[in-house]
Amino acid sequence: MQYFSVLKRRSIIITQFIRSYSPKKKIKAENSEIPKNLLQDRQTAHLQKEKGVPYDCKPFKMVLDKNKIYFWCSCGQGHKQPMCDNTHRFHMLPITLKPIRFQVAETKEYWLCNCKQTKNRPFCDGSHRDPLIVDACLKI
Template identity: 50%
Template sequence: MLVRLSTYSGEYLAPTLFKHFFWKNYARETKVLFSTGNILKKKNEDLMPKNPAAEFNSASQQSGNGFIYDKKPFKMICETSKEYYWCLCGRSKRQPLCDGTHKNPQMNIKLKPVKFTVTESKEYWLCNCKQTSNRPFCDGTHKREDVQAAVK
């Protein structure tokens, strides 16, 4: 089967270049689904989970990011009926959830946990690098070189 992928500029890629292009550029912006010769595109932002509690909780709008705890996300089963508090400071011993460490006055932590709920019960990838722009869900920011270099 010959796979031809249209790029945003309207060019077509040769099948030998497809793998390199897909993993380096295209995967960050588009989810590609294959079926019998057809390519369907759906933006990743449509696939990213949203935090319904974000509009009612100012903690998700805090400027700054916390301490980089890990360079990989954490897979967690979340249920619709529960409220969760995601650690933004990066100092919790119960990562990725908050354990109240930010309240310790000697640590002088200004960041508060992000309250979140989910719209359906399933597995979610929660950010452990604390650098995500889609708090508390992983958006792939941990793949940046500065994040990878921060944790050995």
Template identity: 50%
Template structure:
């Protein structure tokens, strides 16, 4: 192949924006954006690098088609249920510790950098654990039923 052609393709590819696994388009996170609001800002778990629970393989048991809206306080540590068996959704109640249920997923510890309202994932399919990234809007998730 012509080296000029390859160099042209490489320069084109370097200009194309790429999305990593944990980045999500802002329009998926919040469908109702207000002026002068932080709703466009996609929350990130600052504890993700400290606790590996957010990197667990697979998804937990489906719980609900809609996210859970809650006010989280800055600096407070929360435990988001990934297994989907907690009776205290979206937070962990320790159900995953029952040896008879043989649950492999552990709760995800998280905190927030600003006190405000956040949407926590209830479908357990988010790529931005524990925060909702809009995955629940997909048709295959909307067809799922709560057991």
């Protein structure tokens, strides 16, 4: 009996969270402009039609150096998110997505997407607020 009451309480909390969630809410960022990948012209991984599995519903804030090239995990299967750890190369996993190679214009903090549904890979564009993505994250 206690088990069912715990499950019922958990489902009530999740339902309240979903009802209080509004995808139209806008969070003001310091800089509302989404950064640009400086290597976008030199690589084609950003054109992949598939999108990865959501790793988390919240973006990851990270300080990036302008002189360094980074590899963002686009499959969502890696263990060192949001960066690629070559999990996509493991022969037992059927992963066809390749990491996104990117570089930034200046050294500062950036928000990197963890839901893997962004249209401006690897930077967060607020796609994690979509109700379908929120549902997918609740199942994780």
